[in-house]
């Protein structure tokens with residue numbers, strides 16, 4: 001045991017040391033070409049060429065950059081509350097963060113996948129995963145808002161997610177941690193991992209018209225860690241590939257105990273077959289609990305439903321769904337080339353990159369060229385599935401994207417570089433240092449049938465000396481490369497939000513032309529909408545006070561409210577009556593712990609407030625909306641509990657005293 005243990009430990013220790021210190025490339029100064037400035041310069045008033053959607057990691061959000069400028073265009077709140085947009089603060093958006101564990105206001109967002117039709121980006125939706133409390137979100141690219149969030153039961157650490165099939169039939173979500181299933185007793189000793197811990201891969205169906213998500217079925221798999229995935233395309237259509245690690249089934253000190261074996265596995269899943277079994281009713285229905293949250297642009301509000309059932313298909317009972325392919329040393333990235341013929345596994349501790357051939361995998365399956373099984377799943381012989389190996393490419397390969405011209409680009413965390421290699425002969429063509437230690441990379445359309453090529457963006461984990469110091473923490477750094485020529489050219493660096501993992505990019509015209517500019521007020525179906533200033537009112541029922549208030553440049557209606565008493569719950573329902581692009585109004589009331597609102601043209605949003613003391617409470621608009629924005633304000637009077645001040649509300653009824661002052 002010790003003989004195996006020691007070399008593994010030292011390799012792991014070396015990895016850990018390198019990963020802490022990083023490898024600083026020698027020419028770490030500026031390596032940009034002479035025309036770099038003009039290549040990234042987008043003149044004032046001009047649009048960028050591409051949208052770049054970037055995961056936020058521990059921020060829980062998604063950010064949107066323009067490429068090639070690297071300008072931050074938007075942060076889309078998804079899994080974390082967002083005080084900039086009121087996400088998770090307004091009554092209408094709170095249900096979006098509901099889970100079977102209650103409200104979870106901060107998530108961990110790693111991967112993104114744009115919806116596809118025939119293997120090409122169609123610009124409709126962006127899917128995002130949450131690792132910690134397993135969830136998948138669908139973002140509507142008309143509004144750049146999160147439209148739907150579905151929780152994944154029987155899962156923990158939803159990491160190999162959300163990857164989609166060629167026609168967005170399914171969003172696939174594999175669990176990182178294996179755990180006891182939700183429908184079984186989870187109160188078991190941790191060291192009963194081998195017996196009680198299982199993995200799952202969930203297939204979430206996506207309705208072709210409106211994108212509605214539904215967990216169709218879950219594949220039950222042996223206990224191990226599922227890391228990343230990508231769907232097949234073209235010839236490998238109907239298949240899905242997952243990298244896995246910890247085939248050692250360790251439950252402690254994984255950096256050593258899950259690095260013992262020479263190879264882990266790429267899991268190949270024939271999802272068409274699994275779907276057949278599911279449709280034939282072969283799955284087992286189990287009872288679980290998970291939240292399904294939807295936001296409606298018609299009611300401008302979210303609903304959260306707790307679902308109670310899912311269908312499990314146990315892969316060991318269906319021998320033609322899943323196959324294991326040995327893959328060296330704890331694979332991370334699992335990437336399929338644009339032709340759908342090649343599957344690239346990137347072993348974090350491997351000194352080579354194995355490239356598997358889909359055709360050979362099929363031949364091996366037909367010929368039953370297996371090497372036993374893993375937890376009941378046939379293991380295909382390594383050589384039988386292998387197209388070839390990229391030799392000595394670099395240290396610590398993580399992720400690979402493709403340019404559609406037969407080239408692959410892999411990030412190397414430890415040797416801190418991007419390496420370009422040829423899919424055909426597996427020869428290294430070019431390498432370029434990154435600053436420093438890249439994780440994911442993105443080529444626009446780089447995981448589709450039709451990469452756009454031209455640019456590559458590296459998302460670096462370590463920033464160190466690249467920007468002005470900002471205390472102990474520096475923003476993670478993105479680096480833009482020109483990949484149109486034979487050699488990669490570094491164009492620019494720019495800081496990012498949170499910790500970017502995967503990212504997607506798409507030519508701007510695909511999305512820009514469909515962008516929502518306003519919500520039509522006549523189509524507003526929020527139950528608390530105020531359809532015009534004449535409809536404003538304040539209504540008491542018991543200790544609940546509903547304020548139906550409008551906003552238009554530059555006043556609230558009403559702006560004087562009396563009759564609120566201690567012990568009341570006040571609901572301000574704000575309707576923005578504007579019908580112009582980019583004219584939101586804000587709303588804030590002193591002392592409201594639920595924060596503020598930002599209301600888009602034609603939209604209604606609600607802020608709940610429970611005043612704590614008697615007095616006068618100013619309200620005001622928080623978004624500079626007009627020359628008289630600073631005049632957009634008002635007052636709410638709060639009286640004692642037993643007070644007999646009646647509910648009253650008004651706008652423009654100035655007191656005699658003030659009027660007489662004006663006349664002087």
Ligand code: K7E
Nearest residue numbers: 110398439440501502
């Ligand atoms: Cu950062 Cu995709 Cu979570 Cu690799 S993962 S870096």
Ligand code: CUA
Nearest residue numbers: 621623625629
């Ligand atoms: Cu409305 Cu400022």
